[in-house]
Amino acid sequence: QGKLVQSGAEVRKPGASVKVSCKASGYSLTDYSMHWVRQAPGQGLEWMGIIDRTDSTTKSAEKFQGRVTMTKDTSTSTFYMELSSLRSEDTAIYYCARDSWGGHPKNWFDRWGQGTLVTVSS
Amino acid sequence: QSVLTQPPSVSGAPGQRVTISCTGTSSNFGAGYNVHWYQQLPETAPKLLIYGNSGRASGVPERFSGSKSGTSATLAITGLQAEDEADYYCQSYDTSLNSWVFGGGTKLTVL
Numbered sequence: 001q002g003k004l005v006q007s008g009a010e011v012r013k014p015g016a017s018v019k020v021s022c023k024a025s026g027y028s029l030t031d032y033s034m035h036w037v038r039q040a041p042g043q044g045l046e047w048m049g050i051i052d053r054t055d056s057t058t059k060s061a062e063k064f065q066g067r068v069t070m071t072k073d074t075s076t077s078t079f080y081m082e083l084s085s086l087r088s089e090d091t092a093i094y095y096c097a098r099d100s101w102g103g104h105p106k107n108w109f110d111r112w113g114q115g116t117l118v119t120v121s122s
Numbered sequence: 123q124s125v126l127t128q129p130p131s132v133s134g135a136p137g138q139r140v141t142i143s144c145t146g147t148s149s150n151f152g153a154g155y156n157v158h159w160y161q162q163l164p165e166t167a168p169k170l171l172i173y174g175n176s177g178r179a180s181g182v183p184e185r186f187s188g189s190k191s192g193t194s195a196t197l198a199i200t201g202l203q204a205e206d207e208a209d210y211y212c213q214s215y216d217t218s219l220n221s222w223v224f225g226g227g228t229k230l231t232v233l
Binding site for chain 2: 035037044045046047050059061062095097100105106108109110111112113114115
């Protein structure tokens with residue numbers, strides 16, 4: 001069925017980078033693409049990007065282009081999202097969310113990680 | 123400002139029926155993209171509720187139903203229960219932004 005377990009909370013200073021991990025289990029990574037979604041405190045959900053299930057190509061929301069890097073390690077079934085040049089507005093809970101299949105625009109997010117709180121503060 | 127527009131809050135008494143609207147545009151719903159709904163209980167990750175406009179995710183009670191017509195979509199909850207108190211988000215794909223998009227979320231309060 002599939003389970004996603006994310007890494008623990010992180011604190012970073014402005015200008016630094018953070019790398020969040022998402023370990024998948026119970027399914028094959030080549031069967032499903034993976035999205036990253038974030039939620040600022042008290043705010044709604046914001047889509048960040050997707051990594052393809054087969055060739056690991058990525059696509060990100062325009063506002064994150066140049067700052068976000070999404071990768072995966074098939075040997076450990078783990079996905080990674082690295083966000084650079086952090087600012088206070090990046091303080092949020094970051095979620096990995098499994099695509100319902102191959103990353104088609106008509107797809108949805110069928111499994112979610114528990115979330116990772118990233119706090120950016122000087 | 124979210125691409126998909128939801129009311130910030132709705133409320134209802136136990137046993138009642140409530141609906142949550144989600145209004146899109148010609149670049150998402152109007153372009154033929156479906157709506158999906160997620161429930162986020164307090165302090166937890168979102169959970170898939172409805173997919174493909176009206177399909178119920180595994181384990182979701184029949185009290186929850188979804189529909190879409192033109193550039194609008196609706197989530198309906200009948201027989202409201204205290205455990206339904208949560209935030210609800212609609213989601214689709216937008217061709218102008220070339221990205222997956224969410225509504226701003228609706229907080230459901232069970233009176």
